[in-house]
Amino acid sequence: MFTGIIETLGTVTGITKNGSNVQFDIASAITSELKVDQSVAHNGVCLTVVAVEGDCYSVTAIDETLKKTNLKSWATGKKVNLERCMPANGRFDGHIVQGHVDQVGKVERIVEQDGSWLFDFSYDPNTGNVTVEKGSITINGTSLTCFNSKNGTFTVAIIPYTYEHTNFHELAVGDEVNLEFDIIGKYIQRIIRGYAD
Template structure:
């Protein structure tokens, strides 16, 4: 379980394909505090640490993960958002995030406003995921509030702190990002689909 509050950034130092799996090595300031078998969210994708070597650690993404997320698009030196699993009893500063990405989306607009940025994303609405105005959404692991919710697009407003301390600063028009929709909204959507 995660909160969507990014703890730090990591940098991809190695990518190794093995059959259908991708082993991803990440350099991070939190590596010394990690343990093998621990879960860490990478751009919102929960992955298990399989190896630690000084200031780098390795996780493995299977085909299902590579097919449904942007993890398979990673390149050497890319920046990833990192969050360790929350501790029981900690404050929930973001919202309930499972680390299970529902689908990807494309960045279609970036507007710099006076003191913040407005990012707009387009996603495949046929997968029955929904956003609601002022609801929660996780974008590349970042817990955010939805603005301008439409059938297949939504926007989020990014403050300078979030912009500087996440990989939002690397987004361009056409960037593919991970989405985890609000867990309560997913259950409501599924129940409605079953009634139809």
């Protein structure tokens, strides 16, 4: 389990295709603290460390993950938000984040407001995912509060610290982001709607 509080940025240094899977090599400030089999969220996607060498480590994404996330568009030099799993005795600073991306969204508008930024996002509402006004949303692994919550759109406000210490400073209009909707909202939605036949 994660909290959506980004620890550091990593940089994609290598991409290797193995059948339908892709191995990503990542350089980061926390590499020396990682070990094989450890789970790390990459832009909100929980991936398992499969190798550690020097200041780089490797993770593998399967075809299903590539299809449902923005990992399919990663290139070398890409900055990635990183978060290790929350320790059992850790402080819960964000919200419950599973590292299971529900769908991708798109940056529709970025507005600077005297030192902070407003980001408008859209997503396909036909998947059944919803946001709640002043509720939690995870964008590229970052725990945020959404507002202007409508069917298929919402807004978040980004403070300077978050802007600089996550990959929000690299986002541009039209970019895809990974969205994980609030787990409590998803359970309520499932109870109300039931299962499709």
